[in-house]
Amino acid sequence: MKKRILILGKLPPPYMGPAIATQIILNSDLKNKFDLIHLDTRINRSLTTIGKISVKKGFTNISIYLKLRRIIKEKNPNLLLIPISQSTLGFFKDSIFILISRIYRKKVLLHLRGSNIQNWLKKSFVLFRIYAEWIIRRCQGAIVLGNNLKYLFERYFRDGKIFVVPNGTDYNMPKSLKNLSKKTKILYLSNLQASKGIIDIIGAVKILKEREGESFTLDVIGAWRDEKVKNKCLSDVSNFGLPVTFHQVKTSDEKFRFLVNSDIFIFPPREPEGHPWVIVEAMAAGLPIISTDQGAITESVINGENGFIVEKKNPEQIAEKIEFLIKNPDIRKKMGKKSRELYRKKFTEEKMVERLTQAFNSVINN
Numbered sequence: 001m002k003k004r005i006l007i008l009g010k011l012p013p014p015y016m017g018p019a020i021a022t023q024i025i026l027n028s029d030l031k032n033k034f035d036l037i038h039l040d041t042r043i044n045r046s047l048t049t050i051g052k053i054s055v056k057k058g059f060t061n062i063s064i065y066l067k068l069r070r071i072i073k074e075k076n077p078n079l080l081l082i083p084i085s086q087s088t089l090g091f092f093k094d095s096i097f098i099l100i101s102r103i104y105r106k107k108v109l110l111h112l113r114g115s116n117i118q119n120w121l122k123k124s125f126v127l128f129r130i131y132a133e134w135i136i137r138r139c140q141g142a143i144v145l146g147n148n149l150k151y152l153f154e155r156y157f158r159d160g161k162i163f164v165v166p167n168g169t170d171y172n173m174p175k176s177l178k179n180l181s182k183k184t185k186i187l188y189l190s191n192l193q194a195s196k197g198i199i200d201i202i203g204a205v206k207i208l209k210e211r212e213g214e215s216f217t218l219d220v221i222g223a224w225r226d227e228k229v230k231n232k233c234l235s236d237v238s239n240f241g242l243p244v245t246f247h248q249v250k251t252s253d254e255k256f257r258f259l260v261n262s263d264i265f266i267f268p269p270r271e272p273e274g275h276p277w278v279i280v281e282a283m284a285a286g287l288p289i290i291s292t293d294q295g296a297i298t299e300s301v302i303n304g305e306n307g308f309i310v311e312k313k314n315p316e317q318i319a320e321k322i323e324f325l326i327k328n329p330d331i332r333k334k335m336g337k338k339s340r341e342l343y344r345k346k347f348t349e350e351k352m353v354e355r356l357t358q359a360f361n362s363v364i365n366n
Contacts, residue, residue: 002035003364006077008068008097009111010042014223015249016191018083018113020277024169029353034360037075039068041097053089065096072104078364081143083111084136086120088128095135102138109163109363110142115149115295116272140363143356145275146296163359166296167275168352171284174253176260184216184326187262187287189255189278192233193225197268197292202233203315205242208322214243216326219258221247259285263332264325266290270312273297283343288335290321300347306338 009022019042026038043060071077080101085091101108121129133156136142141161142153150162190196198220205218224230237244250258259265265282266289273295282289283300289307291297303309310317325332 002033003079003360004035004037004075004077005360006037006039006071006075006080008039008041008080008082010044011040014044015251017274017277021113021167022083024167024349025352025356028169028349030356033353033357037071037077039064039071061093061096065100068097068100069104072101072106077106079107079109079360081109081111081360082139083113084117086112086114086116088120088124091132091135092128095132098135098138107363108139109359110136110139110153112142112144112149112152112274114272114274115145115152117152119272140366141359143359144296146299148299149274149296160362163355163362165352165355165359166299166347167277167280168347168349169280170349171256171281173256173260173285183214184264185262186216186218186264186266186322187221187258187282188218188266189221189250189258189281190267190276191225192220192222192229194229195269195271196222197270197312198222198233199229200268200270200313200315200318201266202236202242202244204318204322205244206236206240207315207319209240209242211319211323212326216243216322218242218244219247219262220244221250221255221258223249255281256285259287262287264288264290264322265307266318266322268292268310268312268318269294269297275300280343280347283339283347286336286340288325288332289339290318290325300342302338302342306335306342 007025010019011023012019026036030036041064043057082094082097084094098108121132136156141157141163143163143165144150144152145166147164150164153162188201192198208216236242259281265287267276267278268290269292275296279289279291279297279300289301291301291307291309292312293309298309301307301309308321310321
């Protein structure tokens with residue numbers, strides 16, 4: 001008989017890494033290995049309402065807690081997979097899920113989809129930090145997105161209870177038409193906010209235009225999160241005549257067409273990340289990648305092999321690496337092939353399911 005796994009997590013929309021991850025896990029081959037039950041914990045339907053407190057959200061949360069209690073009593077799962085937030089309000093809401101689960105003596109496996117938890121805890125009020133650490137220790141283990149993120153839970157669990165499960169899924173990429181364009185096509189694909197590096201990219205394009213003229217274009221795909229950032233970026237593009245085109249959020253086939261028809265992928269976050277799905281997608285599309293050393297990114301982007309790691313907040317370095325790839329198309333193609341090889345080796349659905357299966361069985365059978 002299959003073991004029952006209750007998976008908590010948001011589903012898109014809005015399209016954010018954790019929600020996409022939950023959707024991919026539920027649709028993966030994992031459902032053939034376990035009896036998967038899902039509780040949708042989403043309370044925001046758009047990016048604009050995230051972080052805003054309201055009475056309606058409060059009642060929604062209460063209804064989700066009651067639903068969790070009912071599912072546990074009716075379905076009797078062997079294990080709960082619970083994502084945890086890295087903010088005070090978010091963690092407090094998640095801690096209620098953990099407390100309810102432990103009241104019913106259910107095993108809990110935490111799922112951390114970022115890398116900022118220790119930084120956040122250090123800045124938290126001391127009593128809340130004590131509470132948060134007590135909550136974490138009530139669980140039976142934790143999943144992180146890369147080997148270099150295991151340290152985040154070393155003070156709470158022994159090594160055998162910290163599991164590394166990078167993001168992974170299978171992509172059906174369309175045929176590339178990039179050879180039809182004479183210009184080098186650069187792509188940025190993520191939410192448009194300062195923490196994701198969009199300001200640094202626009203700064204790099206200003207530098208690059210002075211050096212390379214009109215030999216390249218940049219497509220920017222995503223939703224704006226901050227009006228000041230939006231106004232600055234749009235103003236710079238207009239005032240300096242930059243070869244930048246902004247697009248609304250793209251999903252599925254539309255997004256993949258942009259990926260396979262691009263020559264370079266760029267994603268230089270300023271703040272801690274987990275293992276960004278956009279990096280996995282760019283690897284699957286066979287692109288050289290320019291990024292920063294945040295979270296588990298350096299386990300996917302190997303500096304000098306399938307792309308470059310640059311300093312955060314450094315438009316000059318970004319421009320330098322883009323210029324190098326524009327002037328060296330053979331190296332660019334070689335790096336793109338290496339990205340595809342690394343993806344197939346480490347970040348497919350099969351690899352993710354294999355690691356999740358090991359983690360689930362380890363906790364259930366312990």
